[in-house]
Amino acid sequence: MLKVKNLTKHFGSKVAVxxxxxxxxxxxxxxxxxxNGAGKSTTINMLTGLLKPDAGSISLEGHQPAENQYTHYLGVVFQDSVLDKQLTVAKNLSIASKLYKDCNKQFCExxxxxxxxxxxxxxxxxxxxxxxxxxxxxxxxxxxxxxLLFLDEPSTGLDIQTRKKIWEVLxxxxxxxxxxxxxTTHYLEEANQADWVYVMDKGKIVAxxxxxxxxxxxxxxxxxxxFKDESLAQSIPLNDNDQMSGKKVIVKITSYQEAMQMISRYQNDIYDFEYVHGTMDDIFIELTGKEIK
Known part of the structure; x- marks a missing residue:
């Protein structure tokens, strides 16, 4: 549907994308x-035709951003609203609907x-x-x-109930x-439900x-x-990414089967355990060296 090749954007000496x-x-x-600053919003602004790339190509169903027909395919939710604050919701939506030639009234309702x-x-x-x-x-x-709907950090600052409602409807x-x-999002649970993820850092796609x-x-x-005793915890051989604090040992593993083997091995020495799957946050830290904010 959308094909982008060698997309690049500079702001002065800074390479944004x-x-x-x-x-x-x-x-x-x-x-x-x-x-923030990874290049997400700049990329969206180029894909929506608001910014002109310095280099590269964008094709949406065979159309380029400079063509009028390109924007007919798009809906955009910006970080900052484009609606008139002094008008009612109904009036704002009525004005917006008149911008489209074939706005379906029943669909709007x-x-x-x-x-x-x-x-x-x-x-x-x-x-x-x-x-x-x-x-x-x-x-x-x-x-x-x-x-095609672009959502540029649509859930920033919203409570979890509102985010849940928005995603139910979408x-x-x-x-x-x-x-x-x-x-584009700062909320890892939203990225977690995506069909495909692009991780950006310093203007590049790093994964x-x-x-x-x-x-x-x-x-x-x-x-x-x-562990029941600190001396028992200290007897476990640790790899570089493993951690030990008092009676607690955190071990990085690759599978549930490996976890079961380790629990079985130390079952007489421990009084409890906790198994946690890797998260999107782990991915982001591994790829960029920093937590997402």
Whole structure:
């Protein structure tokens, strides 16, 4: 659906996006994961036509960003809203719907129902909570029934209930209409549900794969053993990534079977254990050397 080749953008002497390639298929949920300044938003701005690349090519269903038809495929939720704060929700959405030639009224009403907008439609946008504003922003972005939706850190600052509601509806739209979503996020649980993940650091794509493959390659599971006595804990041979603190030993392992073997080996010396799967955070630290903020 979307093919990007050698995409590059400079701001003065700073390389914001450094020669990246992307291939995105219809119906996928794609996550761009990276810390502030990694190049995620700059990439999105080029893909949406707001920024002109210094080099490289972008093709969406055979169209380039300079063509009018390119934007017909797109819906965009920016970090900062484009809606008028002094107008009501209903008025804002009414104005936005008139920008599209074939806006489906029933589809718009269904969106408002799904995102629970009707109860606040007569309130001024400025009076809404952060979660309410974000739901309205997403409805606005979907009015034209786009095939590709860009979400630039849509959940920043939102409570977990609002994030859950937003993703319930977006997943439903993906199932019903084959909506493709490109997401930049700081929330690892959102990246965790993606079909494909691009990890960005210093303008480069440092990893690109499915969540499961990234975890298998970069995120080791950990087994914590709680020993009955500190001297017993000290008897365990440790590798470079293993840790020991008093009676507690944390060992990095590759499989559940390896964990079971170790638990069996030390079953008479421990009083408890904890097995934890590797996470997206582990992947990010392994690839970039820093935690995501």
């Amino acid at each position: 450094d020669n990246i390639d992307l291939t995105i298929k219809r119906g996928q949920l794609i996550a761009f994961l990276g810390h 269904d969106l408002m129902q799904k995102f629970e907008i009707n109860a606040i439609k007569n309130q001024k946008y400025d009076s809404l909570s952060g979660g309410q504003r974000r739901r309205v922003d997403i409805v606005r972005s979907l009015l034209s029934q786009p095939e 997943d439903q739209l993906r199932q019903e209409y084959g909506l493709t979503i490109i997401l 690109s794969d499915t969540v499961d493959n990234l975890k298998a390659k970069y995120a080791k599971n950990s087994l914590t053993l709680f």
